[in-house]
Amino acid sequence: MAQTPRPTHPLSIDEAWAFTADHASSTTFFFDFDGVLSPVTDDPDASQPVSAVPGVLERLAESVQRVAIVSARPVSFLRSRFASLERVDLYGLYGLEVWHEGQVVTEPAAEPWVPAMAELAERARAELPSSILIEYKRLSVALHYRTAPGEASTVERWGHEQAERLGLRIQAGRMVVELKPPVDQDKGMVITEGVRNAGCAWYFGDDMSDIKAFDALRAREAVDPAFFGVAVAVANPETGAEVSSAADLTLESPDEVASFLSRGLERF
Numbered sequence: 228m229a230q231t232p233r234p235t236h237p238l239s240i241d242e243a244w245a246f247t248a249d250h251a252s253s254t255t256f257f258f259d260f261d262g263v264l265s266p267v268t269d270d271p272d273a274s275q276p277v278s279a280v281p282g283v284l285e286r287l288a289e290s291v292q293r294v295a296i297v298s299a300r301p302v303s304f305l306r307s308r309f310a311s312l313e314r315v316d317l318y319g320l321y322g323l324e325v326w327h328e329g330q331v332v333t334e335p336a337a338e339p340w341v342p343a344m345a346e347l348a349e350r351a352r353a354e355l356p357s358s359i360l361i362e363y364k365r366l367s368v369a370l371h372y373r374t375a376p377g378e379a380s381t382v383e384r385w386g387h388e389q390a391e392r393l394g395l396r397i398q399a400g401r402m403v404v405e406l407k408p409p410v411d412q413d414k415g416m417v418i419t420e421g422v423r424n425a426g427c428a429w430y431f432g433d434d435m436s437d438i439k440a441f442d443a444l445r446a447r448e449a450v451d452p453a454f455f456g457v458a459v460a461v462a463n464p465e466t467g468a469e470v471s472s473a474a475d476l477t478l479e480s481p482d483e484v485a486s487f488l489s490r491g492l493e494r495f
């Protein structure tokens with residue numbers, strides 16, 4: 228039987244699933260976590276995947292070559308949410324951490340920044356308004372203003388001053404400003420490496436940092452006409468328009484991500 232031809236953009240969802248099912252053994256599915264597999268919560272510690280997600284990722288991992296979560300969260304956090312999933316690869320802190328053979332492997336160039344990040348988190352607690360939630364992630368610090376949107380400009384200004392003082396990088400996101408070490412690693416680099424030998428890959432994201440991952444799929448398609456990449460946005464009121472405009476298709480919510488995948492799995 229003839230193989231499904233590589234779909235062209237803009238995509239037909241039907242053709243995208245048909246091609247993916249035909250190329251399952253060389254397909255990877257990548258997922259961001261917050262806002263994609265889990266609904267957004269005011270308290271980052273409280274977020275949990277949609278109840279259908281672990282089961283659907285497990286089934287997906289049995290059907291395609293590889294499934295991976297690529298998040299700004301630490302690997303330890305992702306493990307706490309997906310402990311039962313042995314076949315799903317985990318990249319934390321934008322790829323500065325990887326779960327590999329039962330342990331967290333950290334990018335060596337980032338390790339020297341641990342003390343500076345601890346000091347920065349302490350300083351943030353002392354200097355920023357108490358309504359700002361400080362999330363210390365060992366190798367980065369996220370400053371959340373979701374419950375205090377009026378403080379956005381204070382947080383942005385403070386974040387930029389600290390980035391300049393310490394030589395850090397800034398990543399803006401959904402009602403969050405994150406300070407990271409000046410180490411070349413982002414979701415785009417994780418995907419570039421992850422699709423090197425893939426025939427097909429999907430990436431599901433909702434935030435600004437995910438656009439680099441979409442770009443990595445496009446770049447791979449540009450150099451390899453046989454490769455098929457699908458960029459899926461998840462709608463939201465903050466970054467939704469920008470992420471959606473960079474994607475092939477947009478799903479309404481993490482619940483819809485789970486049901487979209489369940490329907491797609493019927494094709495395998």
Ligand SMILES: O=P(O)(O)OC[C@H]1O[C@H](O[C@H]2O[C@H](CO)[C@@H](O)[C@H](O)[C@H]2O)[C@H](O)[C@@H](O)[C@@H]1O
Nearest residue numbers: 260261267268269271274298299369373401403
């Ligand atoms: O790449 P991601 O895994 O999507 O990480 C981006 C940020 O996600 C988390 O914050 C977001 O979700 C929180 C929980 O729903 C929400 O309260 C916050 O407003 C969102 O920005 C995470 O806590 C951050 O560290 C990540 O930078």
